[in-house]
Amino acid sequence: GDSVTQMEGPVTLSEEAFLTINCTYTATGYPSLFWYVQYPGEGLQLLLKATKADDKGSNKGFEATYRKETTSFHLEKGSVQVSDSAVYFCAPGSGSQGNLIFGKGTKLSVKP
Amino acid sequence: AAGVIQSPRHLIKEKRETATLKCYPIPRHDTVYWYQQGPGQDPQFLISFYEKMQSDKGSIPDRFSAQQFSDYHSELNMSSLELGDSALYFCASSLVGTSTSPQYFGPGTRLTVT
Numbered sequence: 001g002d003s004v005t006q007m008e009g010p011v012t013l014s015e016e017a018f019l020t021i022n023c024t025y026t027a028t029g030y031p032s033l034f035w036y037v038q039y040p041g042e043g044l045q046l047l048l049k050a051t052k053a054d055d056k057g058s059n060k061g062f063e064a065t066y067r068k069e070t071t072s073f074h075l076e077k078g079s080v081q082v083s084d085s086a087v088y089f090c091a092p093g094s095g096s097q098g099n100l101i102f103g104k105g106t107k108l109s110v111k112p
Numbered sequence: 113a114a115g116v117i118q119s120p121r122h123l124i125k126e127k128r129e130t131a132t133l134k135c136y137p138i139p140r141h142d143t144v145y146w147y148q149q150g151p152g153q154d155p156q157f158l159i160s161f162y163e164k165m166q167s168d169k170g171s172i173p174d175r176f177s178a179q180q181f182s183d184y185h186s187e188l189n190m191s192s193l194e195l196g197d198s199a200l201y202f203c204a205s206s207l208v209g210t211s212t213s214p215q216y217f218g219p220g221t222r223l224t225v226t
Contacts (some may be wrong), residue, residue: 102147
């Protein structure tokens with residue numbers, strides 16, 4: 001079945017550091033790919049998405065590029081802030097209705 | 113902008129009791145998804161509905177059932193509750209649910225089974 005492998009956390013960075021969270025997936029066909037973020041005590045928020053190969057999703061300084069050849073969708077940000085501290089989930093859409101397959105989540109802590 | 117509404121936000125039940133969770137999707141969204149997130153776990157897909165019909169089924173126990181009503185809200189009914197059912201239950205909605213449609217999540221219902 002479809003699955004996703006995400007870089008394990010926790011990840012601790014200093015403010016303004018560069019962030020990469022790796023994500024690879026296995027899926028039939030070419031699913032849309034999503035990154036969701038979960039702030040402490042809150043629900044899941046859509047961070048960005050890409051729907052086809054070579055698409056780049058971006059939002060709030062975060063970027064991820066749909067790499068079909070490597071089945072990857074790594075999340076990057078050039079300069080993280082304390083407010084970016086959260087758990088990040090990589091999630092391909094699966095099946096005809098696009099139900100999401102979540103990775104284990106990567107907890108990011110940014111220190112001032 | 114209106115978001116997905118879930119009620120109740122917190123629920124405490126005893127073993128073997130029943131629980132009903134409600135989800136009100138974003139206006140005009142026709143697809144609803146339910147996910148379960150155990151403590152420290154990633155969310156797991158339970159079930160989805162499109163235009164009031166069940167569209168996909170994931171790891172939903174037979175003790176659970178769900179439906180989507182004519183106003184598109186959905187209810188997740190859970191019976192014979194077990195300790196392991198304690199989790200955060202998320203509802204998400206999308207417009208014309210397909211693999212390209214982003215899902216928008218509600219704040220979740222935290223169910224505690226004692």
